[in-house]
Structures are given as structure tokens and as C-alpha cells.
Amino acid sequence: MRIGTMFKDILKSFFTKSSTQLYPVERVAPPERYRGILSYNPSVCTGCTLCVKDCPSDAIELVILDRAAKQYVMKYRMDRCIYCGQCVVNCKPKGIGMSNQEWEHAALDQNFMVYYGKEQDIAKYLEDSAKSPIAETES
Amino acid sequence: MNIEQNLQKAEQILAPWNKETTHPELNRLDASLAAENLRPAVTALHAARWGYLSAITGLDLGAESGQMEALYHFCSGPAITTLRVRLPRTGEATLPTIEDIIPPATFFERELHEMLGFKIAGAKSNDRLFISDDWPEDVYPLREDFNIEQATPVEGRHADETPEVGMVGENKFVIPIGPQHPALKEPGHFEFTVDGEVVTGARMRLGYAHRGIEKAAESRNWIQNLYLFERICGICSHTHAYAYSLGVEKLAQVEVPARAQAIRELVAGLERIHSHLLWLGVTAHEAGFDTLFMYSWRDRETVMNLLEQLTGNRVNYSANLLGGVKADVGPEQAKAIKEGLNFLETRIRHYLEVVTTDTMFLNRTRGIGTISYEEAEEFGLLGPTARASGLLRDVRVEAPYGAYHQFPISGVTETNGDLEARCVVRLKELLVSCFALRTILDNLPEGPLTVRMPRKVPAGETVSRVEAPRGELFYYIKSNGGEHPARVHIRTPSLCNWVSVLEKAVGRQLADVPMLIAGMDPCFSCNDRLVTTVGRTGERQTWSWKQLRQHGIEYYKR
CATH class of the missing domain: 1.10.645.10 (Cytochrome-c3 Hydrogenase, chain B)
Incomplete structure (x- = not known):
């Protein structure tokens, strides 16, 4: 039995750099496998919707405008996503990925819906859904 | 002793009460018992020091079969013996308590009662342990026919009711700790009865973080x-x-x-x-x-x-x-x-x-x-x-x-x-x-x-x-x-x-x-993983961001 068993650690700390990372001034690169925001590539998508079926939090929805012309729009709700990466595993043609660079999601508004797809497809989808009153009720 | 022999030994111990033996998977023995034979069977297993009670699972077998089942899992190394007790779903599904034989069973039995509506005959306490205080009587969330509409909070049965706290008798003082307390970072409620500085009694209440x-x-x-x-x-x-x-x-x-x-x-x-x-x-x-x-x-x-x-x-x-x-x-x-x-x-x-x-x-x-x-x-x-x-x-x-x-x-x-x-x-x-x-x-x-x-x-x-x-x-x-x-x-x-x-x-x-x-x-x-307090249709959780924010502003104005 003795006292001050951790004095050595404390003394040592006087002469070493603090362990606390001073984010956001000091930025540490996220690891390669970090699961950040979703990415989607419509040109390889086959429209199998396996990603949607297995999503544990209903974060993604795939709108198939025209399967033959590969016109897909993916609606992604960042706020629902739990970043588990199951959709990335399910996607056989590797059309879904998760970025390890974009991970700072804090925002001032609550508009977390992201549309993925070719630009003209998204425009078409938004136009169509604006016409029909049932769609787009959720925000 | 290898696993096979161990399971045979369990079978021998249970033989007087066993109605039917099955082997649902490797290293597992299931014995069906009648409810009145549960206590002697558990006593025998306990006396023979055959494993320990690992869990009690409650199953609702549905309206078609009209039955519920309680599964008492005993584990001894890799060998598992399960005592299965079937009871009718309707009316009084009464199981005898085994908490006097195996003390931790009291938590499992409480769970059976609160989630599935088994009546536990002879249980020392019937206080709610997991489920919230304003949950209606006779509504059991793990029943097959459970409907979220049934789970409207009951007025008057509220968790905020003042518990027995403070001076409650000569030389008896109850100190509540939690659900929010600086010395306990997680939500659990304890009531410690103290005589001076010495604790003379302890009670607890869980379930503040139930998510269903x-x-x-x-x-x-x-x-x-x-x-x-x-x-x-x-x-x-x-x-x-x-x-x-x-x-x-x-x-x-x-x-x-x-x-x-x-x-x-x-x-x-x-x-x-x-x-x-x-x-x-x-x-x-x-x-x-x-x-x-x-x-x-x-x-x-x-x-x-x-x-x-x-x-x-x-x-x-x-x-x-x-x-x-x-x-x-x-x-x-x-x-x-x-x-x-x-x-x-x-x-x-x-x-x-x-x-x-x-x-x-x-x-x-x-x-x-x-x-x-x-x-x-x-x-x-x-x-x-x-x-x-x-x-x-x-x-x-x-x-x-x-x-x-x-x-x-x-x-x-x-x-x-x-x-x-x-x-x-x-x-x-x-x-x-x-x-x-x-x-x-x-x-x-x-x-x-x-x-x-x-x-x-x-x-x-x-x-x-x-x-x-x-x-x-x-x-x-x-x-x-x-x-x-x-x-x-x-x-x-x-x-x-x-x-x-x-x-x-x-x-x-x-x-x-x-x-x-x-x-x-x-x-x-x-x-606290078991129960849904108020589901999506319930009043408390359908508050939108706007309403919540408004409520917060109003609350702090006062």
C-alpha cells in the first residue's frame, strides 16, 4: 500500500503535448474505412432495390423512372441514415459507396433530403412529384 | 463428464415430471412439464447443482393454438436444458414462482408477467420493474394481438407519483437515487432505506430507457x-x-x-x-x-x-x-x-x-x-x-x-x-x-x-x-x-x-x-430493451420539431 501511485503519470504529462484534439482547428484525417455520407452511381444501378429492402432505418428510397434507360432517382435521408453500410454490401454492381471525407453533417436547417441520380432525371422526378399532390408530403 | 452424459443426467433428474423430451438442437434438451410440476423439477435441478438458470423466455403461440409457453433455460457448460411449460392464453395463466429457489428468477418472472401477462403465484412483490407506471393494466406488449392503440397512458397511474421518500418511521429514512442523479449517470431508480449512514434496505426500479x-x-x-x-x-x-x-x-x-x-x-x-x-x-x-x-x-x-x-x-x-x-x-x-x-x-x-x-x-x-x-x-x-x-x-x-x-x-x-x-x-x-x-x-x-x-x-x-x-x-x-x-x-x-x-x-x-x-x-x-412506452401513434412522440421547440420556449417563459 502506498500513496500517489499515479504521480509519475501526472508529472510526465506536464512535459508532453495534451492528448485532446483541438477540433476544428486541428483536424485528424478520418480512417480509410470510415462510413460517411452515401454516394450513388445511377449508371451502374440495376434497380434491384436490395439496398432499400435491407435498410434498417428506411433512409433510402429508389424511384425507377425507366429501367431500360437507367433513369433512377435515389432519395436519401441523411438524418435517418445510421451509417451501417448494409446497402454498400448489398449493392452487387458497386453503385453505392460511403465517403470517408464527407462526415460533418451539422446544419442550420433541417433539410436532410438528398436526391441522387442524373440531373435531368432528378429534375423530371421533382417536376412530376410537384404535379401530383400525394408525393412529397414528408419533409 | 461429457455433454451427452450431462444431458442424460438432466433427463434422469427430470424424469418424474417430464411429459415429453425433445432435442431441438445440438447439446440441448427440452422437457415439457405441467405448471404444477415446475417447482419440484426446478428444486431437483437446483439440488443436483445442474447448471444455473440462464433465462426465462416467454412465448405467445398465437390465438390459433390458444396457448402461451414459458421456457426456463438452464445452462451447464455447453449443455442446455429447457423446461417448457404450456398454459392457456385466455384466463389465468398462472406459473408458480421459483424466486425462493433461485433468487435472480425474480427479474425474469417479472418480465414474463409484465410483457406477456403470466400470473406469478407467490411472488414477493408485484411492483412494476420494467414497464412504465402509467401503462394500462392487462395490456401485454409481447402478446401477438397487442395493438398500440391499447397502450394509452392511464391517468392517475403515473411515474411522477411521489414515492415513499424521506423520514418514514423512527430511525428509518429513505434516500432515492435516480433516475436522474449526479452519482449515477444512467437512468435507474433506487430507494435505499438508511439508519444513520448504514443502509438497511434497498429497492430498485428499471425501465426508464425502454425502447421496445x-x-x-x-x-x-x-x-x-x-x-x-x-x-x-x-x-x-x-x-x-x-x-x-x-x-x-x-x-x-x-x-x-x-x-x-x-x-x-x-x-x-x-x-x-x-x-x-x-x-x-x-x-x-x-x-x-x-x-x-x-x-x-x-x-x-x-x-x-x-x-x-x-x-x-x-x-x-x-x-x-x-x-x-x-x-x-x-x-x-x-x-x-x-x-x-x-x-x-x-x-x-x-x-x-x-x-x-x-x-x-x-x-x-x-x-x-x-x-x-x-x-x-x-x-x-x-x-x-x-x-x-x-x-x-x-x-x-x-x-x-x-x-x-x-x-x-x-x-x-x-x-x-x-x-x-x-x-x-x-x-x-x-x-x-x-x-x-x-x-x-x-x-x-x-x-x-x-x-x-x-x-x-x-x-x-x-x-x-x-x-x-x-x-x-x-x-x-x-x-x-x-x-x-x-x-x-x-x-x-x-x-x-x-x-x-x-x-x-x-x-x-x-x-x-x-x-x-x-x-x-x-x-x-x-x-431496458423490452417495451414500447408510447408508440408512433401515441400522443407524446408525434410532437414535431416545431411543437417541441414551442413547448420548450413556453416552458421556460414561466
């Missing part, structure tokens, strides 16, 4: 559930996913590749290091030794970073898939893990020295909350809490699963059974873990990471047990052959270890109570 996960699991598919269960607990999230995937793979008769199994054990080992270091910090903090708290948590960052590097996340790693793992261990990760382990091992040895020599800390731990071997067995303790009393309850050693056949672990036990022994057991376990992790990294089997998993799991039921950092984690999974599980029952280690606090607080100083609670490493979110 078992019920929610029934409406999600097998894969979605993997992530749901991972979120039961933030600290042992991997073990939950591990136990669940082991069970589902057993049901689907899928053999997971050796490399995937080894990686699962690797993540489990790293998780154990982070969990025990976190616990060490919390305990040190409760003891007023904040230096140890700060430094152990600083070192814990090392293992958190390793986990992040390996799996892609710090907390809910999502390393598992049904039929394998997501993350491979490449040379880069292996090198990082080895370096991290070297650092951690020196630190753990240092902490081991601190907790066994520091005078101040020893004053708070040595000889406090001592649990003898016999008591540990009687209370049904699990994990490090039991191992500190010399009772080797470790599923990894007793009933190896997954990669633990190939990379066995040596069980660590201490004999003193006090808080100091619990510190020592946990830290020594970390050294064992470090050693095992290095062995795995050096001998990682080659091969694929995943195998194909069917979307529909064949009908059947299985028990899957995994050693979480806090003790044995128990999963009972039942499938009807569909895309969703029919029932998943989870018994977490914390639930069994509560008895150690309630029994040991009596007679101690009140100041020791926080240390006693911290000493068993309670995990409230693991405990």
Missing part, C-alpha cells in the same frame, strides 16, 4: 434486425450482433468461414478492452480517483481508434453481416493493432499495479461488497462479477463458440470477491485478451469473409450465448420460416448481476453504494 426492441424485431427482416440489436448497447454492440448472427446462422445452417470467425473474435476482444477500460474509469471516478479516470479514458482512445480503423466506426462498428463480416484485416490494420496492443498492455499492467497498491483506492475497494463463491452461485451472477468470487462463468471457456475453438481463452478468476477483486479480474482479463488478439493476428486463417445467407430462415428455434464484457449474453431466436423472426428474447448480463447490489448494499455505508453499483458494471440500456 424485442417487439420491434418482429416487424423487421433478419438483416435489419442485425443493426437493431447492435444498437441495444453502445458499449457491447458487437457482442449483441455477434450473438444474434451466431443464432441466425445456426438456424439457417450456414457455416461461417474461419477467417470471418477469427475477425469476429478480434473485434470482440478489442471491444472488451474498450469496455473494461471505460469501466475502470467510471469506478475510479465513483471512488473519487479522477486521475485514474482521466488516464484510463485517454488510453481507451487508442483502442477506439483501432476499432475505427478496422471497422469504420468507433461505437456501433457494424462489423458483422449475417454469414460473415464486412471488414477484413489487412497487414496495415494488423500492424496498427499490434502497436496499439503493446502500448495498452504496458498501461494495463500499470493500472493493475495502481488498483492493487494505491492506499486511497484500496480504502474504497478492499473488503467492500464481498461476495463469496456460494453467494455468487446462489445469486446467479455472471461475468467478471462472478469470476471475482472464484466462480468461472465465462461462455468463452465453458461453451466455446465461433473462433474460440481455434483460439481458446484462459479463464481468469479471483478468490476475494470484493470490489478490488473485480478490478483485478477485469484488468487481468484484458492482459489475456491482448495475448489472444496477438495470437489471432499471427494465425489469421485465409479464406473468404462471407458466405451466402438465405433471405428466409428455416423454421426453428435456437439459443445462442456469447460472452459480453459484462457476462453471458443470452439470445433466444425463433423463426417461422419467413423473412422476419417470430420472437427474439434477449437476456443481458446486467439483469442477473443486480442482485449483487441489492443484497450487498444492506449493512454497508451509504457512501459505498455508488461503488457497489459501479462494481458490477451495470448497463442500463442493455437492461
Whole structure:
């Protein structure tokens, strides 16, 4: 039995750099496998919707405008996503990925819906859904 | 004695009351009993010291069969004996209590009563333990015909009712601790009756963080559930996913590749290091030794970073898939893990020295909350809490699963059974873990990471047990052959270890109570996983952001 068993650690700390990372001034690169925001590539998508079926939090929805012309729009709700990466595993043609660079999601508004797809497809989808009153009720 | 003989012995013990014997899976024996024969059968098993009561699962077999079933799982090493009692669904489904024979059964029985509506004849207390106070009578959330409309909160039966607190008699004062309390960071409510500074009685109430996960699991598919269960607990999230995937793979008769199994054990080992270091910090903090708290948590960052590097996340790693793992261990990760382990091992040895020599800390731990071997067995303790009393309850050693056949672990036990022994057991376990992790990294089997998993799991039921950092984690999974599980029952280690606090607080100083609670490493979110308080249709949760914000503004205007 003795006292001050951790004095050595404390003394040592006087002469070493603090362990606390001073984010956001000091930025540490996220690891390669970090699961950040979703990415989607419509040109390889086959429209199998396996990603949607297995999503544990209903974060993604795939709108198939025209399967033959590969016109897909993916609606992604960042706020629902739990970043588990199951959709990335399910996607056989590797059309879904998760970025390890974009991970700072804090925002001032609550508009977390992201549309993925070719630009003209998204425009078409938004136009169509604006016409029909049932769609787009959720925000 | 091998497993077969052990099961035969159980069958012989149960023979006088047994109506029908079945073998639903390997190393398991099911015996059907009548409700009135339950007590003699349990007494006989208990008297013959055949295993310990691991969990009681309640099943609602549906309106068609008109029956409910209670499954009493006894585990002895890898052998499991299940006593099945069937009762009619309608009317009084009465089970005799076994809490006087096996004390921890009281929590399991309470669960049966509150979730499924079994009546427990002879139970000492009928207070609600898990379910909220304003939940209506005779509405049981795990019944098949349960409808969220039925769950409207009952006025007058409210949790805010003032409990018996303060001076309640001569020389008797009740001190409430929690659900929100500075000495207890998680939501649990305790009422300690004190005479001066000495605790003379203890009561507890859980369920402040119920999320209805078992019920929610029934409406999600097998894969979605993997992530749901991972979120039961933030600290042992991997073990939950591990136990669940082991069970589902057993049901689907899928053999997971050796490399995937080894990686699962690797993540489990790293998780154990982070969990025990976190616990060490919390305990040190409760003891007023904040230096140890700060430094152990600083070192814990090392293992958190390793986990992040390996799996892609710090907390809910999502390393598992049904039929394998997501993350491979490449040379880069292996090198990082080895370096991290070297650092951690020196630190753990240092902490081991601190907790066994520091005078101040020893004053708070040595000889406090001592649990003898016999008591540990009687209370049904699990994990490090039991191992500190010399009772080797470790599923990894007793009933190896997954990669633990190939990379066995040596069980660590201490004999003193006090808080100091619990510190020592946990830290020594970390050294064992470090050693095992290095062995795995050096001998990682080659091969694929995943195998194909069917979307529909064949009908059947299985028990899957995994050693979480806090003790044995128990999963009972039942499938009807569909895309969703029919029932998943989870018994977490914390639930069994509560008895150690309630029994040991009596007679101690009140100041020791926080240390006693911290000493068993309670995990409230693991405990409170069962019930939905108010669902999506309920009034309280349909508040929009705007309304909530408005409410907040109005509230603070007053």
C-alpha cells in the first residue's frame, strides 16, 4: 500500500503535448474505412432495390423512372441514415459507396433530403412529384 | 463428464415430471412439464447443482393454438436444458414462482408477467420493474394481438407519483437515487432505506430507457434486425450482433468461414478492452480517483481508434453481416493493432499495479461488497462479477463458440470477491485478451469473409450465448420460416448481476453504494430493451420539431 501511485503519470504529462484534439482547428484525417455520407452511381444501378429492402432505418428510397434507360432517382435521408453500410454490401454492381471525407453533417436547417441520380432525371422526378399532390408530403 | 452424459443426467433428474423430451438442437434438451410440476423439477435441478438458470423466455403461440409457453433455460457448460411449460392464453395463466429457489428468477418472472401477462403465484412483490407506471393494466406488449392503440397512458397511474421518500418511521429514512442523479449517470431508480449512514434496505426500479426492441424485431427482416440489436448497447454492440448472427446462422445452417470467425473474435476482444477500460474509469471516478479516470479514458482512445480503423466506426462498428463480416484485416490494420496492443498492455499492467497498491483506492475497494463463491452461485451472477468470487462463468471457456475453438481463452478468476477483486479480474482479463488478439493476428486463417445467407430462415428455434464484457449474453431466436423472426428474447448480463447490489448494499455505508453499483458494471440500456412506452401513434412522440421547440420556449417563459 502506498500513496500517489499515479504521480509519475501526472508529472510526465506536464512535459508532453495534451492528448485532446483541438477540433476544428486541428483536424485528424478520418480512417480509410470510415462510413460517411452515401454516394450513388445511377449508371451502374440495376434497380434491384436490395439496398432499400435491407435498410434498417428506411433512409433510402429508389424511384425507377425507366429501367431500360437507367433513369433512377435515389432519395436519401441523411438524418435517418445510421451509417451501417448494409446497402454498400448489398449493392452487387458497386453503385453505392460511403465517403470517408464527407462526415460533418451539422446544419442550420433541417433539410436532410438528398436526391441522387442524373440531373435531368432528378429534375423530371421533382417536376412530376410537384404535379401530383400525394408525393412529397414528408419533409 | 461429457455433454451427452450431462444431458442424460438432466433427463434422469427430470424424469418424474417430464411429459415429453425433445432435442431441438445440438447439446440441448427440452422437457415439457405441467405448471404444477415446475417447482419440484426446478428444486431437483437446483439440488443436483445442474447448471444455473440462464433465462426465462416467454412465448405467445398465437390465438390459433390458444396457448402461451414459458421456457426456463438452464445452462451447464455447453449443455442446455429447457423446461417448457404450456398454459392457456385466455384466463389465468398462472406459473408458480421459483424466486425462493433461485433468487435472480425474480427479474425474469417479472418480465414474463409484465410483457406477456403470466400470473406469478407467490411472488414477493408485484411492483412494476420494467414497464412504465402509467401503462394500462392487462395490456401485454409481447402478446401477438397487442395493438398500440391499447397502450394509452392511464391517468392517475403515473411515474411522477411521489414515492415513499424521506423520514418514514423512527430511525428509518429513505434516500432515492435516480433516475436522474449526479452519482449515477444512467437512468435507474433506487430507494435505499438508511439508519444513520448504514443502509438497511434497498429497492430498485428499471425501465426508464425502454425502447421496445424485442417487439420491434418482429416487424423487421433478419438483416435489419442485425443493426437493431447492435444498437441495444453502445458499449457491447458487437457482442449483441455477434450473438444474434451466431443464432441466425445456426438456424439457417450456414457455416461461417474461419477467417470471418477469427475477425469476429478480434473485434470482440478489442471491444472488451474498450469496455473494461471505460469501466475502470467510471469506478475510479465513483471512488473519487479522477486521475485514474482521466488516464484510463485517454488510453481507451487508442483502442477506439483501432476499432475505427478496422471497422469504420468507433461505437456501433457494424462489423458483422449475417454469414460473415464486412471488414477484413489487412497487414496495415494488423500492424496498427499490434502497436496499439503493446502500448495498452504496458498501461494495463500499470493500472493493475495502481488498483492493487494505491492506499486511497484500496480504502474504497478492499473488503467492500464481498461476495463469496456460494453467494455468487446462489445469486446467479455472471461475468467478471462472478469470476471475482472464484466462480468461472465465462461462455468463452465453458461453451466455446465461433473462433474460440481455434483460439481458446484462459479463464481468469479471483478468490476475494470484493470490489478490488473485480478490478483485478477485469484488468487481468484484458492482459489475456491482448495475448489472444496477438495470437489471432499471427494465425489469421485465409479464406473468404462471407458466405451466402438465405433471405428466409428455416423454421426453428435456437439459443445462442456469447460472452459480453459484462457476462453471458443470452439470445433466444425463433423463426417461422419467413423473412422476419417470430420472437427474439434477449437476456443481458446486467439483469442477473443486480442482485449483487441489492443484497450487498444492506449493512454497508451509504457512501459505498455508488461503488457497489459501479462494481458490477451495470448497463442500463442493455437492461431496458423490452417495451414500447408510447408508440408512433401515441400522443407524446408525434410532437414535431416545431411543437417541441414551442413547448420548450413556453416552458421556460414561466
